[in-house]
Amino acid sequence: MSQFSFVEATDWQCAACNQPLEATKVQVTYLKSAFHVELMTCPKCGFTLIPEDLAVGKMLEVEQLLEDK
Template sequence: MSVIKVPEAEAEGWRCESCDETLTMRPIELEYLGSLFTVELPSCPKCGMVLIPEELALGKMNQVEHLLEDK
Protein backbone atom coordinates (compact mmCIF):
# COMPACT_ATOMS: atom_id res chain seq x y z
CA MET A 1 0.00 0.00 0.00
CA SER A 2 1.45 3.39 -0.95
CA VAL A 3 1.31 6.42 1.31
CA ILE A 4 0.13 9.67 -0.24
CA LYS A 5 2.41 12.56 0.75
CA VAL A 6 0.62 15.89 0.70
CA PRO A 7 2.82 19.02 0.49
CA GLU A 8 0.33 21.26 2.33
CA ALA A 9 0.23 18.85 5.29
CA GLU A 10 3.13 19.86 7.51
CA ALA A 11 3.65 19.19 11.21
CA GLU A 12 6.10 22.05 11.73
CA GLY A 13 4.98 24.45 14.43
CA TRP A 14 1.85 22.50 15.45
CA ARG A 15 1.26 21.09 18.95
CA CYS A 16 -1.57 18.97 20.36
CA GLU A 17 -3.74 21.18 22.57
CA SER A 18 -4.67 18.27 24.88
CA CYS A 19 -1.23 16.67 25.29
CA ASP A 20 1.06 19.62 24.50
CA GLU A 21 3.08 17.27 22.28
CA THR A 22 4.68 18.37 19.01
CA LEU A 23 2.82 16.86 16.05
CA THR A 24 4.78 14.46 13.85
CA MET A 25 4.14 13.25 10.32
CA ARG A 26 2.90 9.66 10.15
CA PRO A 27 0.77 7.52 7.84
CA ILE A 28 -2.93 7.81 8.65
CA GLU A 29 -5.58 5.53 7.16
CA LEU A 30 -8.65 7.44 5.97
CA GLU A 31 -11.89 5.85 4.78
CA TYR A 32 -14.60 7.39 2.65
CA LEU A 33 -17.52 5.51 1.06
CA GLY A 34 -15.75 2.20 1.58
CA SER A 35 -12.47 3.31 -0.04
CA LEU A 36 -9.30 3.36 2.08
CA PHE A 37 -6.49 5.86 1.60
CA THR A 38 -3.22 6.12 3.49
CA VAL A 39 -2.11 9.73 3.79
CA GLU A 40 0.86 11.12 5.68
CA LEU A 41 -0.56 13.73 8.06
CA PRO A 42 0.52 15.57 11.22
CA SER A 43 -0.63 13.76 14.34
CA CYS A 44 -0.01 13.66 18.07
CA PRO A 45 2.39 10.87 19.04
CA LYS A 46 0.66 10.53 22.42
CA CYS A 47 -3.11 10.58 21.78
CA GLY A 48 -3.17 10.08 17.99
CA MET A 49 -5.26 13.19 17.19
CA VAL A 50 -4.79 14.07 13.52
CA LEU A 51 -4.53 17.54 11.97
CA ILE A 52 -6.09 17.87 8.53
CA PRO A 53 -5.02 21.27 7.17
CA GLU A 54 -7.82 23.44 5.77
CA GLU A 55 -6.20 23.58 2.31
CA LEU A 56 -6.20 19.78 2.16
CA ALA A 57 -9.77 19.39 3.45
CA LEU A 58 -11.21 21.98 1.07
CA GLY A 59 -8.94 21.10 -1.84
CA LYS A 60 -7.78 17.59 -2.65
CA MET A 61 -9.98 15.76 -0.12
CA ASN A 62 -13.03 17.59 -1.41
CA GLN A 63 -12.15 16.61 -5.00
CA VAL A 64 -11.72 12.95 -4.02
CA GLU A 65 -15.07 12.98 -2.20
CA HIS A 66 -16.82 14.26 -5.33
CA LEU A 67 -15.08 11.69 -7.54
CA LEU A 68 -16.12 8.84 -5.25
CA GLU A 69 -19.70 10.11 -4.96
CA ASP A 70 -20.00 10.28 -8.76
CA LYS A 71 -19.09 6.57 -9.14
Template sequence: MSEDGVKICHRCQIELEPTKTDFKYLGHSFFTDILRCPVCGEVYIPEQLVETRMSEVEKMLEDK
Protein backbone atom coordinates (compact mmCIF):
# COMPACT_ATOMS: atom_id res chain seq x y z
CA MET A 1 0.00 0.00 0.00
CA SER A 2 1.23 3.46 -0.86
CA GLU A 3 0.26 6.73 0.79
CA ASP A 4 0.55 8.95 -2.27
CA GLY A 5 -2.35 7.51 -4.22
CA VAL A 6 -0.23 5.64 -6.73
CA LYS A 7 -1.56 2.15 -7.38
CA ILE A 8 0.29 -0.68 -9.03
CA CYS A 9 -1.35 -3.37 -11.14
CA HIS A 10 -0.40 -6.53 -9.30
CA ARG A 11 -0.66 -8.52 -12.51
CA CYS A 12 1.66 -6.34 -14.62
CA GLN A 13 3.64 -4.57 -11.86
CA ILE A 14 3.02 -1.28 -13.66
CA GLU A 15 1.66 2.01 -12.40
CA LEU A 16 -2.06 2.53 -12.98
CA GLU A 17 -2.94 5.64 -14.97
CA PRO A 18 -5.98 7.86 -14.43
CA THR A 19 -8.37 7.38 -17.33
CA LYS A 20 -11.67 9.11 -18.03
CA THR A 21 -14.27 6.43 -17.52
CA ASP A 22 -18.02 6.65 -17.62
CA PHE A 23 -20.14 5.33 -14.81
CA LYS A 24 -23.77 4.47 -15.04
CA TYR A 25 -25.93 4.66 -11.97
CA LEU A 26 -29.68 4.99 -11.57
CA GLY A 27 -30.01 5.77 -15.27
CA HIS A 28 -27.44 8.56 -15.09
CA SER A 29 -24.00 8.40 -16.57
CA PHE A 30 -21.11 10.61 -15.60
CA PHE A 31 -17.41 10.73 -16.29
CA THR A 32 -14.70 10.48 -13.70
CA ASP A 33 -11.01 9.66 -13.57
CA ILE A 34 -10.48 6.01 -12.78
CA LEU A 35 -7.07 4.40 -12.31
CA ARG A 36 -6.59 1.89 -15.09
CA CYS A 37 -3.70 -0.36 -16.01
CA PRO A 38 -2.47 0.67 -19.48
CA VAL A 39 -1.38 -2.90 -20.19
CA CYS A 40 -4.23 -5.20 -19.15
CA GLY A 41 -7.00 -2.63 -18.70
CA GLU A 42 -7.65 -3.59 -15.10
CA VAL A 43 -9.38 -0.74 -13.27
CA TYR A 44 -9.04 0.27 -9.67
CA ILE A 45 -12.16 1.91 -8.26
CA PRO A 46 -11.76 3.12 -4.70
CA GLU A 47 -14.88 2.44 -2.66
CA GLN A 48 -14.75 5.97 -1.30
CA LEU A 49 -14.96 7.45 -4.79
CA VAL A 50 -17.92 5.28 -5.70
CA GLU A 51 -19.75 6.25 -2.52
CA THR A 52 -19.06 9.95 -3.10
CA ARG A 53 -20.23 9.86 -6.72
CA MET A 54 -23.25 7.74 -5.90
CA SER A 55 -24.40 10.11 -3.17
CA GLU A 56 -23.92 13.05 -5.56
CA VAL A 57 -26.24 11.39 -8.06
CA GLU A 58 -28.75 10.54 -5.36
CA LYS A 59 -28.72 14.14 -4.16
CA MET A 60 -29.22 15.33 -7.72
CA LEU A 61 -32.27 13.10 -8.05
CA GLU A 62 -33.72 14.26 -4.73
CA ASP A 63 -33.44 17.93 -5.73
CA LYS A 64 -35.77 17.44 -8.66
Protein backbone atom coordinates (compact mmCIF):
# COMPACT_ATOMS: atom_id res chain seq x y z
CA MET A 1 0.00 0.00 0.00
CA SER A 2 1.25 3.44 -0.81
CA GLN A 3 2.44 5.29 2.26
CA PHE A 4 1.98 8.79 0.97
CA SER A 5 -1.01 9.19 -1.25
CA PHE A 6 -4.03 7.41 -2.54
CA VAL A 7 -3.53 8.15 -6.18
CA GLU A 8 -4.05 4.93 -8.02
CA ALA A 9 -5.59 3.54 -11.14
CA THR A 10 -9.22 2.98 -10.33
CA ASP A 11 -12.27 1.77 -12.17
CA TRP A 12 -14.47 4.10 -10.21
CA GLN A 13 -16.17 6.82 -12.15
CA CYS A 14 -18.26 9.72 -10.93
CA ALA A 15 -21.83 8.47 -11.28
CA ALA A 16 -23.33 11.95 -11.53
CA CYS A 17 -20.90 13.32 -14.12
CA ASN A 18 -19.82 10.07 -15.78
CA GLN A 19 -16.22 11.21 -15.56
CA PRO A 20 -13.09 9.16 -14.80
CA LEU A 21 -11.45 10.29 -11.57
CA GLU A 22 -8.21 12.27 -11.58
CA ALA A 23 -5.47 12.70 -9.02
CA THR A 24 -6.11 15.94 -7.17
CA LYS A 25 -4.62 17.57 -4.10
CA VAL A 26 -7.46 18.03 -1.66
CA GLN A 27 -7.79 19.45 1.81
CA VAL A 28 -9.22 17.16 4.46
CA THR A 29 -10.42 18.82 7.63
CA TYR A 30 -11.41 17.31 10.94
CA LEU A 31 -11.99 19.11 14.24
CA LYS A 32 -10.30 22.33 13.17
CA SER A 33 -7.22 20.58 11.72
CA ALA A 34 -6.54 20.60 7.99
CA PHE A 35 -4.44 18.15 5.98
CA HIS A 36 -3.44 18.09 2.34
CA VAL A 37 -3.65 14.72 0.62
CA GLU A 38 -3.77 13.62 -2.99
CA LEU A 39 -6.91 11.71 -3.80
CA MET A 40 -8.85 10.59 -6.84
CA THR A 41 -11.49 13.22 -7.57
CA CYS A 42 -14.11 13.92 -10.22
CA PRO A 43 -12.70 16.78 -12.32
CA LYS A 44 -16.18 18.13 -12.95
CA CYS A 45 -18.00 18.17 -9.61
CA GLY A 46 -15.07 17.64 -7.23
CA PHE A 47 -16.58 14.55 -5.62
CA THR A 48 -13.69 12.67 -4.01
CA LEU A 49 -13.16 8.95 -3.61
CA ILE A 50 -11.85 7.97 -0.21
CA PRO A 51 -10.73 4.36 -0.50
CA GLU A 52 -11.70 2.06 2.32
CA ASP A 53 -8.14 1.40 3.38
CA LEU A 54 -7.59 5.14 3.82
CA ALA A 55 -10.88 5.63 5.68
CA VAL A 56 -10.28 2.82 8.14
CA GLY A 57 -6.51 3.24 8.17
CA LYS A 58 -4.62 6.50 8.39
CA MET A 59 -7.70 8.66 8.39
CA LEU A 60 -9.27 6.80 11.31
CA GLU A 61 -6.01 7.00 13.18
CA VAL A 62 -5.85 10.76 12.67
CA GLU A 63 -9.47 11.13 13.74
CA GLN A 64 -8.86 9.20 16.92
CA LEU A 65 -5.89 11.34 17.76
CA LEU A 66 -7.85 14.51 17.18
CA GLU A 67 -10.93 13.41 19.02
CA ASP A 68 -11.70 14.72 22.41
CA LYS A 69 -11.64 12.47 25.42
